[in-house]
Amino acid sequence: GDSVTQMEGPVTLSEEAFLTINCTYTATGYPSLFWYVQYPGEGLQLLLKATKADDKGSNKGFEATYRKETTSFHLEKGSVQVSDSAVYFCALSDQSNTGKLIFGQGTTLQVKP
Amino acid sequence: NAGVTQTPKFQVLKTGQSMTLQCAQDMNHEYMSWYRQDPGMGLRLIHYSVGAGITDQGEVPNGYNVSRSTTEDFPLRLLSAAPSQTSVYFCATVGGATRYEQFFGPGTRLTVL
Numbered sequence A: 001g002d003s004v005t006q007m008e009g010p011v012t013l014s015e016e017a018f019l020t021i022n023c024t025y026t027a028t029g030y031p032s033l034f035w036y037v038q039y040p041g042e043g044l045q046l047l048l049k050a051t052k053a054d055d056k057g058s059n060k061g062f063e064a065t066y067r068k069e070t071t072s073f074h075l076e077k078g079s080v081q082v083s084d085s086a087v088y089f090c091a092l093s094d095q096s097n098t099g100k101l102i103f104g105q106g107t108t109l110q111v112k113p
Numbered sequence B: 001n002a003g004v005t006q007t008p009k010f011q012v013l014k015t016g017q018s019m020t021l022q023c024a025q026d027m028n029h030e031y032m033s034w035y036r037q038d039p040g041m042g043l044r045l046i047h048y049s050v051g052a053g054i055t056d057q058g059e060v061p062n063g064y065n066v067s068r069s070t071t072e073d074f075p076l077r078l079l080s081a082a083p084s085q086t087s088v089y090f091c092a093t094v095g096g097a098t099r100y101e102q103f104f105g106p107g108t109r110l111t112v113l
Helices: none
Strands: A003-006 A011-014 A019-021 A023-026 A032-038 A044-050 A056-059 A062-065 A075-077 A086-093 A107-112 B004-007 B010-013 B019-025 B031-037 B043-051 B054-057 B064-066 B076-078 B087-095 B101-104 B108-112
Touching (some): A003 A086, A011 A019, A019 A107, B019 B031
Antiparallel strands (some): A032 A044, A044 A056, B043 B054, B087 B108
């Protein structure tokens, strides 16, 4: 079945460092790909999305490119801030149109001043 | 608009007790889902609904029941609580221009003793 694999955390960075969180997926067909962010004590919020190959999703300085050839959707940010500390989830939605999402296990990011 | 609301925020049960987690949305979204979040396992789909009167099982449905009598409400019932059901539960709806963006409620933290 479909699945999403994320790099293990926690990831600890200093402020202004470059961030990469790896995400790879296994799916049949052409899934849509998402990054969600969960701040402490809150629910998940959509961070960015890409619905077809080579699309680049971007929001709040974060970017991810849908790479079908490597089945990847890595999250990047050029300069992280303390306020970016959160748990990041990669997810895919298949084409069944049921609204189901398959999530990776989440990666905790800690940014230190 | 309140978006997606969940009640209660916290709940402690004893093994064998039953309870219902409430979820309501005012966005007129057709699709609704219940997930559970456990450390290191991301979010796993329990049940989902593609519209009033239609529900289906997700990845981890055992021990849970759902019904969808209205578009707005999607309650999750624990029939006989077990310690393995200790988790954080999130309700989500699907909507937005792409029809794939999920909107999450704030979550219910459940502890089963």
